[in-house]
Amino acid sequence: MSEAKKLQAHPDRLFPAEANARAAAREIYAGVKDLPIISPHGHVPIQWLTYDIPFSDPTSLLITPDHYVNRMMHANGVPLSELGVGVPAGSMSEADNRRAFKHLCSHWKDYYGTPVRFWLESELVEIFGITTVPSAETSDAIYDQINAALATDAYRPRALWDRFKIEFIATTDDPCDSLDDHVKLANDPAWKGRAVPTFRPDRYLEPARADWVSLVGDLGRVADVDTGSYDGYVEAMRLRRLYFKERGAVSTDHSHVDAGTLRLDLSEARRIYADALRGQASPEECHALQRHLLNDQARLAVEDGLVMTLHPAVVRNHHQPTFEKYGADVGADIPMSVEFARGLQPMLNDYGTAEGFHLVVFTMDETVYSRELAPLAGFYPSVYVGAPWWFIDEADAISRFRRSVTGAAGFTRTSGFIDDTRAYLSIPARHDMSRRLDCGYLGNLVAEHRLTLDEAVDVAYDLVVTQPKKVFKL
């Protein structure tokens, strides 16, 4: 085998190739490169921070929980089980972990041009000081180097929090969650950060689910309200939102099959709710009630001030056999087309100009950026265009995002970057990618004399600091 190739994270990576745009991008980036990370939506387990749990090994840290990493290997022939997916926690031997890690390194080429390449490259170089390109041959050495680092205190979650300059993070949590670990963390005198819960009630809004009656019962129990009636359900929701807010939550998060909203007559809502509890509501009625209940979250948001985020239109668990074998969230969700202009109209007619209401809309269907989302955000004081995430959280799509929404929404109607990740070590790389690409977009505007350099520097700061703080009321 030839000498192992040197792994590099080039200082100019992701900047525009053209010299003037790049020079501007570099200067703009210098102003935001080292700013703290604000992460208003993500999936990091709060326990990592509360208990500062050391990471056990490279595989369970970098591979198993990251469906971006796993899905590509799966597509290229690696069984998910060999990556630790669906395997009982702790049952992977060191040999298993090494094999999984070798799979990743052997499949390095499959990630060319994908964001995983950028993230992992940044993580390996900047967090672990790895200097060789991953390959079957270099896999064990890289594994060892990471493993050794993880054994040190410098690589425990809280130490990394400081190293990553994280200022704010939000987790995603079930309405029935006690949030004890959040409270414990917040009350820990040794903890100086801010890590808050997010209210994610999707399942409780979907009467067509087989487990809805049971969920609604749980909701009533934790809220100490009888959810046997619609009015009780609404009160329980109100109380649980407040419970979350009192424990630091700033937002609620919602994902249904589409973006439809509507306002049922109260009597109709009560009737369908009652029928749904008895399993006697039709699919159409269940769908109508879900749309009404989503709309009602906006009503509650106007009342309690929590920011509402929306990201509809994904086929969850697209491959049934994989779902049955490995469960949800293993990379088999597939986006579909979405419609916002008419879907959100009922809700925006009710609350679109309500004082203090904030609605951040995410999409993976890029066609709505210029067609619907930028026009909506460019009119409604409540609407913000959410940053591209999930499948479109990658260099080319992020660039398209700015080129699609800025014309009709400018910069002040966008959310700021959202990392949406459970891959803790990728957080700095994800924010860095976003900063680099936004600076590249701004650098291009400068090079095309659409903004002055001063203005671009100002905007870049806003995108990293002002916008997320304003939009998420931090």
Added chain:
Amino acid sequence: MSEAKKLQAHPDRLFPAEANARAAAREIYAGVKDLPIISPHGHVPIQWLTYDIPFSDPTSLLITPDHYVNRMMHANGVPLSELGVGVPAGSMSEADNRRAFKHLCSHWKDYYGTPVRFWLESELVEIFGITTVPSAETSDAIYDQINAALATDAYRPRALWDRFKIEFIATTDDPCDSLDDHVKLANDPAWKGRAVPTFRPDRYLEPARADWVSLVGDLGRVADVDTGSYDGYVEAMRLRRLYFKERGAVSTDHSHVDAGTLRLDLSEARRIYADALRGQASPEECHALQRHLLNDQARLAVEDGLVMTLHPAVVRNHHQPTFEKYGADVGADIPMSVEFARGLQPMLNDYGTAEGFHLVVFTMDETVYSRELAPLAGFYPSVYVGAPWWFIDEADAISRFRRSVTGAAGFTRTSGFIDDTRAYLSIPARHDMSRRLDCGYLGNLVAEHRLTLDEAVDVAYDLVVTQPKKVFKL
């Protein structure tokens, strides 16, 4: 406060950053920069020209009538009423106007990256000689400078017409309009320009409207035909189109909820029409009749030679409370997805290859450019792809437009630029933006050796002169 920043309209603005492409763009642009403006579709009030009415103040000129400007401030928290929207004409005091203008200047940053920034920058620098960047601090001085200019004859509509080198303009008019002001203008010996009406019959084609029966009655009265029957309606339409044509009109303009067309049997059309007049047609029948009537406009177009323009698929007055308070056309229209391939098929089967028929199709749903519009225009001799307008009349979308349609439609199947505006002072800036971006696109083709510089220079001229003249039969 620091010294006011200098406002600039850079000579290279909007050109590609890359040196070879920019050099080519500059050279191509030199050939079209000063060519007269041809504006085949817009919304300038004809009275401004007929009576050469002086503009009264900066706010009612630059802010109140321009929903692009207002909607962004509304999104960022400024009440529309403070911008003069929905306020009775003449009721804004000078203090009100100054406050509105200060809102605009204070919100300058919200327009970064939007076309409003480009238009206003160009207008302020090139029309008014403003040299400071708008801000709360500079607002009054800028207001004063514009106000002083507006008091001079050089800033009256006809003087600006000459200064702007406008060769042709079309207004948008109701079929029942007498067009007296158009005739008066055309007969004014002091007037050397060409400003013609456009036939815009949307409302008369929509039997589901509450006011349709009344509208159809009006149509009959002005046409002096009994529209109590379908045949009378058709004859009235025919006559009013001719009435417009005799008064200079070159085109008719159509916007419905979708692009559907169909051909009903005559007996069926008569029956539904009669039922609709009695308020007894079903929603489905009304929709079918609208699609039939739109198709029938194409039949009439083949007969009288008026060019047909189409721009469907917008949710009008998306926010009902705003509509109730401020009325239509205040920036609350939101685009939606559109389908042309099957929708236009019945009409194109009837008239797609008819001698002299011209159909210009506009969209705000960019997805149809490469998928449907360019393929249609690349086959049917009647179909032309309309320039991007309204929400997508901005730098990045205009660039996408050429990159989306040229492959399947080339340049000769596109409409030439359409400004579609009621903001009279923005007309030169809008055409200039289009010219710069087309030259930039062409400059890129030259730099990538896809066209020679000679060919690109030739195409640029065609896009500014040949295409609009050919497509709109000027």
Added chain:
Amino acid sequence: MSEAKKLQAHPDRLFPAEANARAAAREIYAGVKDLPIISPHGHVPIQWLTYDIPFSDPTSLLITPDHYVNRMMHANGVPLSELGVGVPAGSMSEADNRRAFKHLCSHWKDYYGTPVRFWLESELVEIFGITTVPSAETSDAIYDQINAALATDAYRPRALWDRFKIEFIATTDDPCDSLDDHVKLANDPAWKGRAVPTFRPDRYLEPARADWVSLVGDLGRVADVDTGSYDGYVEAMRLRRLYFKERGAVSTDHSHVDAGTLRLDLSEARRIYADALRGQASPEECHALQRHLLNDQARLAVEDGLVMTLHPAVVRNHHQPTFEKYGADVGADIPMSVEFARGLQPMLNDYGTAEGFHLVVFTMDETVYSRELAPLAGFYPSVYVGAPWWFIDEADAISRFRRSVTGAAGFTRTSGFIDDTRAYLSIPARHDMSRRLDCGYLGNLVAEHRLTLDEAVDVAYDLVVTQPKKVFKL
């Protein structure tokens, strides 16, 4: 008239303008420029190769069979009949051919910015050594020069095959075709190439067609199976696929109105099939059966190993009068929007992870690249994103393709280039365009430090050689 302008095929054409990206693109391209052509899907008549039939004249070679060329002239006013379309073979006089060729040369400008311009320029310069730009004035001389070349042995199909360095080509064939000419060619000791059939059963899967009963009867006869029952039909399909496979076929090709698939109960499939044969199945049942039969092709593919390619969602013969006068495939097909995520779900649930199953999905609706196809191909081991073809087989769309799919699918989940053409002489130019654009995309990645030059060189080779061989099992 001025001196005829010099026709050039610039060595850097289609490369990025920016210097660093271009330098990288050049270097990457040097590695793939002269590699053999692998063409896994196209429409070249096998007889040209089997009998090495000389091409008779420039018009019937370059114009008549190429709907890309004809449709644009038709849009610009040239009757299709004057281009030889719909005219009985051999009935065009030399004067007719010259006139058609003059049409093309006179309309040269209509092709600016289109792929036809690139292809013809490359063909004229590189295959025929033409040095003047086509125009009305130069038309006859160019015609003469091509005509003279065609009379020589060097321009017969097999000589051109060698000159073009074609390694593999697939034709497209009816399931009832005997494939005798394929067999004869394969058995010709003088023939060293590989030209194989493709199984294209669309019509046999569409029970709603007026000629379906007759088609199914034909299928039974050639397969020697009674297709009077569903089971017989399935067996006939199985046998004909094997018949094709034994004669070299590597893939089957499928195009229906949408991408819907489903699995009917066997009893239901049998019942609908029987009803359809008697003309008593409803349109809904026919549609369901078609979706089931398409799904069943996947089942057969898992069994026999033939690669399945899919390209749904085109309005065929959009203009009925043209269809009646000139027949199908004359440039009047118009793409429409398509949905894959839910449409393919039943089939992918059945066979998405089946050993050896390969499904290549093509689209002309670009919106699905980032939204559905890249996510599907980035999870399912069976799914590959097909290269852009037909209307979007042009420079800007090809560039968009890579920028849309690479983020979620990388390079290893894409098909490699597909020329899909019956224009034999355009094959090298089409593959060259693809190579140039892929190298340009890679050159940009290098210039933006997203890939190293070594990695990019490696990927370019894979896209030209490794991917098509792997995906199509060559």
